[in-house]
Amino acid sequence: MSAARPVSERYRMGRLSPAARLLRHLVLLAGATVMLVPFVWMISTSLKPPNEIFSADIALLPQTWHAVENYTAAFTKQPLLRYLANGLLVCAAIFIGQVTFMVPAAYAIAKLRFPGRDALFGIVLLALLIPTQVTAIPLYILFYKIGILDTYAALVVPSVISVFGIFLMRQFFRTVPDDLIHAARLDGCSELAIVWRIVLPTAMPAIVAFGILSLVWHWNDYFWPLLVVTSPELATPPLGIVFFDNQEAGTDFGPLMAGAVIITAPLLLAFLFAQRRFIEGVTMSGVK
DSSP states (O other), rough: OOOOOOOHHHHHHHOOOHHHHHHHHHHHHHHHHHHHHHHHHHHHHTTTHHHHHHSSSSSSSSSSOOOOHHHHHHSSSHHHHHHHHHHHHHHHHHHHHHHHHHHHHHHHHHOOOOOTTHHHHHHHHHHSSSSGGGGGHHHHHHHHHHHHHTTTTHHHHHGOOOHHHHHHHHHHHHSOOHHHHHHHHTTTTHHHHHHIIIIIIHHHHHHHHHHHHHHHHHOOOOHHHEEEEHOOOOHHHHHHTTTTTTTOOOOHHHHHHHHHHHHHHHHHHHHHHHHHHHHHHHTTTTTT
16 A cells, blocks of 8 residues: 655645635625625715615715715714613623623533533533523513613623523633643632633633624624613614604614614724634634
8 A cells, every 4th residue: 555645745635626716715705795785885875865875876985975964963863872882881791791600600511520510511502592582571571570671780681691601611611721720729729710810811712702792792682672671871772773763754864874884883893803812712612
């Protein structure tokens, strides 16, 4: 039997043909176009005056630029800054609570040995299959009974414990060497000290990756705030966009789209600044 082929030869044999590479890029380009068209149209509409928005002619760039008027109206017609501040406050509170709970829980499932550990991890996996809408009515009734509807607590509390976060961090903690934890125990560190002083700093890529996902999920959440919030001053960004709709005077789509652009921008900026850590965290956590 002949000797194993050199690495370079095996690499050349595994490479795609030019036609296959071209087809792959065309498919990716088509998918990216489909995903980006709504956002491009949203930005284009936010720059147009009303007469061009409802024009039968399709054009991305306006003939008369109306950007200043639309973006100014987005802040004056509705308290958009208040909606953005509410979104940041709610997302930050949820993320802090999620990290507080998920890091010790994931560490215990990944590194500690105790009866029922595997069963507990199985419950976490089962909980991933339960849609959030299933628990909406029981939670609404509970919050009504204890009197916290239409408060920031009603927006934050249901999302503080994230089973996906526990799963993601558990996958990451399994890659942490056991020798590092044993050395910390020999130095007299308690389990909590190991979690917060040793394990957590090594898990920052996974924390950043989960933080981006958490920000996107809860910044864009419309279903739950619509149920528990009735005061406009507590509205989150997606719920605040609804207030641009005027049934009597008609919807002014220029300021509406300008508000949508402003609300979408923080998500894009957050991902651009953290994309390197995001990719590291997802790949190192074993999530494919």
